[in-house]
Amino acid sequence: MTSDRVIIGRVTEEVLSMLSLSYGEKEIVLWKDRIKYLDKHRADFSSDEAFEKHIKLIPQIIEKPDYVGLHPKGDSIQYIKRIDELMLVAVRISNNKNWAFRSSYPISQETFDTYIASGSVKRVDEDS
Secondary structure, eight states, rough: OTTTTEEEEEEOHHHHHHTOOOOEEEEEEEEEEGHHHHHHGGGSSSHHHHHHHHHHHHHHHSSSSEEEETTTTTTTTEEEEEEESEEEEEEEEEESSSEEEEEEEEEEEEHHHHHHHTTTTTOTTTOO
16 A cells, blocks of 8 residues: 555445445545645634544544435535534545545535435445
8 A cells, every 4th residue: 555545444245235336345545645635624613623523533434324325416425423513425436446425414404304305325234
């Protein structure tokens, strides 16, 4: 592994099946150049401490999401988990060996409720 990337999780068969995606399990890579994109969402959090806490929990959000869905364009998987805030982690879908982390940011309850009402996200079974 090179120093410009870190593996932060895996897209599991369970998630792929829930979203009707026909790929095998994939590792999720965070490339060093994406760090600046994380920081642009700092102001979206209630505090710098909340930002730091939620960013450190990205691997946990991927491993044990509350909900998963496909972005409306179909080009990324959205992992959602409530920690202190509703947190969305986006992972780019591609034909590459590994898939890339795209972004992570809090979403409002209203946005989340819209996702639920539209059926664009699905609850992940807690026993999985």
